[in-house]
Amino acid sequence: MKLTVTLERENSTQNIEFKGTKVQDLLDFLKLSSEEVLIVRNSEVLTEDEMLSEDDLIEVLNVVSGG
């Protein structure tokens, strides 16, 4: 699956390609714990079982405070 992902912590946007269809697959690909981030699509927070679609614009927001 191909997605565009904006990573809040890195302040960067990347086009990525990974195997899978769900939010949890994306988290696994990014090596992130669901405890550490919120996944947002079109101003909606997604749970880990949510299905993703090709060309979705995803934001990865950090849960952990920066200091």
Added chain:
Amino acid sequence: MDCFKCPEKAVITLQHGSLCAGHFITCFEDKVFKTFRKYNLLRQNDRLCIAASGGKDSLTVLYLTKKFLQQENIPTEDFFALAVDEGIAGYREKTLVDLKKFCQENNVPLHIVSNKEEFGSTLDEAYPKINKGTSKKPCNVCGVWRRYLINKHARRLGATKLITGHNLDDEAQAILMNIFKANTQIAGRLGPITGVNKDGLFVQRIKPLYFCPEKEVRLYSWLKKFQVQYHECPYSAEGYRSAIQDLLNKFEQKYKGTKQGIVNSFLEILPLLKERAQGEIKSCQVCSEPANKEVCNACLLKQNLQNGGLNEHL
């Protein structure tokens, strides 16, 4: 996945089910208000100081404390925020911008104190000198000076309670850190309401977000549209706490309820730890602030700074 209370789409999966945005907000607020009530965190005539940084935890606790006071018909005039500018370039000035805006929007007076004014140096300037020749990280200096300034100025401004934004993750991390380092004396100072000594020098600390996991705090602040920008302290990854945080998050992902379990177990033994932690609070010979030795840790660090890091290390 749908909310287990209605047909709306869920925004979070909790240990006992998933919730939509509306039900999550209600559930989160109820949890905070229940903590206020269960632990009698406030009295009618308290003058409240919120220790604030501009991050999600302090903005959330500030907002919800005010909401709770209004709900309970407690006057909100005796309520102010206090921030410490440690002097961390590229970091603290940004969070203080968020904090000033939030306090203005919510009509909460804000006081800012700084390491530079109190100790003559910013954290960036001080820690390389204080920790010279050691492998210690800036966090030891930052923590001691920050706690010192918050307590001293909250008391100076007449606060009877100091409210902090500590959440469930912070507490679970602190409990593990104290266990790993066998700091039972320090562990006795934890809990939703602190103050092992009813000494006039210490302002009692309360933690209304005590049972709120960090993820829920971030979600709440995001859903409520608090303008929380992600700013990372340049020193944050260096501390011992960061390693514990990673460990706990990995565990929690695999075994939901781990952090809550740690805190619940700890609360069972806390009365015993508090008994053990009872001890005489001295007054620092240099600054008259509370100390457990003749000279408080903040003054020892200041002396180290003045002597180029050659004094006794803490």
